[in-house]
Amino acid sequence: MDGVTRDQAIECLGVIAQLLQKAATQVWTRADPDVELQSFGLGVYLSQALARGALPLHYSLPDLNREGQSVLALISAAEELSRSLPVHRPDLVPARLCADLCDLVREARDLGC
Amino acid sequence: MGAEPRRTYAAVDDGLFDRDDVPLTTQDGRSVGELLFDVDHAARQLLIDVTGDDSAHLLAGWPAVVSAAADLWRSMPEHPVSVRAAARNHAIVRMAGVAAAIEARLGTAKWPGATEPDTRLVEMATTLSRAAELVRRYRAEISVLRPEPRRDLQAAQARIMHGLYLTAHGVGVSLHQYGRARFEESRRTNRPLPMSVRDSAFAIPPATEWIRRMAMCEKLAGRYLDGHLTDRLAGEVRRPVEDDTRLAQALASWDIQAHRILGSDTWRANMLLITRTQALITGATLVILDADRLAGRREPDERLTSAITEAGRAWSHLAGRWADLTSPTARLDPDLIRTAAEVRAAYRELTHDTTTMASLDAISFRPGLTRAAAATLHAIDSAAELAYEVADKAHADGLTGPARALSLRAIKDVEDGMATPHPDRDYAWVSPADIAARRTIDIPTPVAEVLLSTSVSVVQAAAAAAAATAVATTPEVVAGPHTVSRVPCVEPAWICPVPTSFPQALER
Numbered sequence: 001m002d003g004v005t006r007d008q009a010i011e012c013l014g015v016i017a018q019l020l021q022k023a024a025t026q027v028w029t030r031a032d033p034d035v036e037l038q039s040f041g042l043g044v045y046l047s048q049a050l051a052r053g054a055l056p057l058h059y060s061l062p063d064l065n066r067e068g069q070s071v072l073a074l075i076s077a078a079e080e081l082s083r084s085l086p087v088h089r090p091d092l093v094p095a096r097l098c099a100d101l102c103d104l105v106r107e108a109r110d111l112g113c
Numbered sequence: 114m115g116a117e118p119r120r121t122y123a124a125v126d127d128g129l130f131d132r133d134d135v136p137l138t139t140q141d142g143r144s145v146g147e148l149l150f151d152v153d154h155a156a157r158q159l160l161i162d163v164t165g166d167d168s169a170h171l172l173a174g175w176p177a178v179v180s181a182a183a184d185l186w187r188s189m190p191e192h193p194v195s196v197r198a199a200a201r202n203h204a205i206v207r208m209a210g211v212a213a214a215i216e217a218r219l220g221t222a223k224w225p226g227a228t229e230p231d232t233r234l235v236e237m238a239t240t241l242s243r244a245a246e247l248v249r250r251y252r253a254e255i256s257v258l259r260p261e262p263r264r265d266l267q268a269a270q271a272r273i274m275h276g277l278y279l280t281a282h283g284v285g286v287s288l289h290q291y292g293r294a295r296f297e298e299s300r301r302t303n304r305p306l307p308m309s310v311r312d313s314a315f316a317i318p319p320a321t322e323w324i325r326r327m328a329m330c331e332k333l334a335g336r337y338l339d340g341h342l343t344d345r346l347a348g349e350v351r352r353p354v355e356d357d358t359r360l361a362q363a364l365a366s367w368d369i370q371a372h373r374i375l376g377s378d379t380w381r382a383n384m385l386l387i388t389r390t391q392a393l394i395t396g397a398t399l400v401i402l403d404a405d406r407l408a409g410r411r412e413p414d415e416r417l418t419s420a421i422t423e424a425g426r427a428w429s430h431l432a433g434r435w436a437d438l439t440s441p442t443a444r445l446d447p448d449l450i451r452t453a454a455e456v457r458a459a460y461r462e463l464t465h466d467t468t469t470m471a472s473l474d475a476i477s478f479r480p481g482l483t484r485a486a487a488a489t490l491h492a493i494d495s496a497a498e499l500a501y502e503v504a505d506k507a508h509a510d511g512l513t514g515p516a517r518a519l520s521l522r523a524i525k526d527v528e529d530g531m532a533t534p535h536p537d538r539d540y541a542w543v544s545p546a547d548i549a550a551r552r553t554i555d556i557p558t559p560v561a562e563v564l565l566s567t568s569v570s571v572v573q574a575a576a577a578a579a580a581a582t583a584v585a586t587t588p589e590v591v592a593g594p595h596t597v598s599r600v601p602c603v604e605p606a607w608i609c610p611v612p613t614s615f616p617q618a619l620e621r
Contacts, residue, residue: 038392096335111469
């Protein structure tokens with residue numbers, strides 16, 4: 001059950017954090033003065049912060065080449081990755097993260113991002 | 114709910130040897146881990162696709178899911194003398210109790226009445242039952258005295274709880290969407306609705322009690338997953354959320370926490386979140402004021418609108434500047450994350466229609482809008498002081514950022530005439546070696562110069578907006594017969610909160 005090692009989980013969280021970082025940046029570049037996008041961007045960034053907070057202190061986020069991908073694609077990729085996380089390890093995976101990612105996918109889809 | 118009997122390979126023996134036939138066998142080949150993974154996956158998909166129309170069916174399907182989950186949990190062997198195991202069991206036992214109460218109440222409540230359970234939840238319950246069947250079959254072979262199988266069981270229990278957590282959240286989202294739809298309907302038809310003063314603005318009867326109960330289930334699962342076993346939850350007194358003050362409370366907590374962080378050593382990592390949240394506050398304030406004006410409760414005030422618009426633009430520009438100086442690896446303050454999330458959620462309750470912005474007309478009828486307008490104007494006023502503290506940080510020593518981003522920013526700032534050019538026109542503000550090596554470097558002079566000027570703009574714009582709020586008219590309010598909050602209700606009768614003594618029967 002959940003044969004994911006701690007290192008694999010951290011690696012996965014690192015990719016999730018980076019994907020969300022890219023998504024938040026992409027949303028914010030066209031957010032002003034759109035409150036709807038400002039709010040969405042903040043939501044993505046807060047989830048990124050949640051994922052980042054679960055990583056070791058000096059962990060370097062991996063380089064990702066996701067040029068041209070939509071915000072929805074980036075968040076969906078993060079959500080798909082989160083399925084392999086060991087949810088039984090509260091020290092590694094914040095319980096709220098997976099639910100937040102699903103909420104963000106729904107939101108990105110409805111906003112047409 | 115039991116697993117449906119499935120055909121075995123022997124039952125389709127002929128078909129197995131027919132080259133043109135693909136027999137539907139049948140034996141579910143999934144392991145317990147795979148079954149639980151499928152439940153988790155189904156719960157996520159549910160949460161992604163959930164709508165208010167699903168609420169009645171989801172509610173009807175929820176008890177069976179919990180019952181199957183509890184059955185699976187019970188089927189697992191446990192350490193004979195483990196105190197922790199007993200504490201872990203407490204969560205599922207309590208949730209099963211809540212679900213059983215929901216099931217009993219569903220039989221008597223007017224809403225949702227007799228309705229088919231959601232097929233996705235039925236499938237989840239079936240999958241959980243199948244897993245329980247498997248565990249019971251192989252239970253004797255699981256040695257709970259050895260650490261590996263014990264950890265495996267704990268992981269399985271966490272996976273069960275995670276599925277329940279996501280599902281409970283999904284049902285809650287659906288119920289809120291249902292409440293929102295009911296509210297809009299009542300507005301269209303001009304039929305007053307009694308509203309709860311304890312819960313979310315859209316926890317509208319008959320969904321109110323279900324929202325509370327589902328929130329309890331979500332909380333039980335969430336606390337389990339966060340490692341806080343629920344024994345501590347047993348005697349907890351839940352302070353009711355007085356929704357009319359949600360935004361005011363969120364903004365007050367935000368203000369305190371932002372000041373606290375700016376006064377601490379951890380401010381660098383949090384500057385982007387602080388400035389972005391301030392930008393959201395100003396943007397959302399404009400929406401709320403516009404809606405309040407549309408409702409006829411506020412006079413048009415061009416000076417206030419343009420001052421807040423300018424402040425929002427200034428905060429956004431400054432946020433863009435701090436984004437260059439904030440590493441994606443920055444670790445944010447957990448309390449600041451929490452308070453920012455609450456500010457976002459409180460605004461969204463007023464300004465959003467499920468996941469997207471509501472029309473101004475719809476927002477103008479939202480419950481608590483007038484109080485929210487007062488709270489958000491107060492936040493604009495407080496932002497002037499916060500802006501000074503934020504601006505001070507632009508003077509701090511040792512500001513750094515990624516070489517490539519800062520190089521691009523420096524070149525653009527000079528090209529745009531925002532920063533002083535170097536006498537040597539071909540001067541490289543950032544060493545190519547630093548860019549190639551992706552180093553973190555000290556902030557180049559043009560970027561520092563624009564950071565300072567942008568910070569000054571924020572101070573000026575925030576002060577102008579605060580001054581404009583001081584003269585903004587606060588609507589005269591008259592206490593009505595149904596007033597229960599400190600601030601009297603001045604909204605139309607159909608969105609006035611019910612008094613605390615309102616008969617419960619009418620709430621349901």
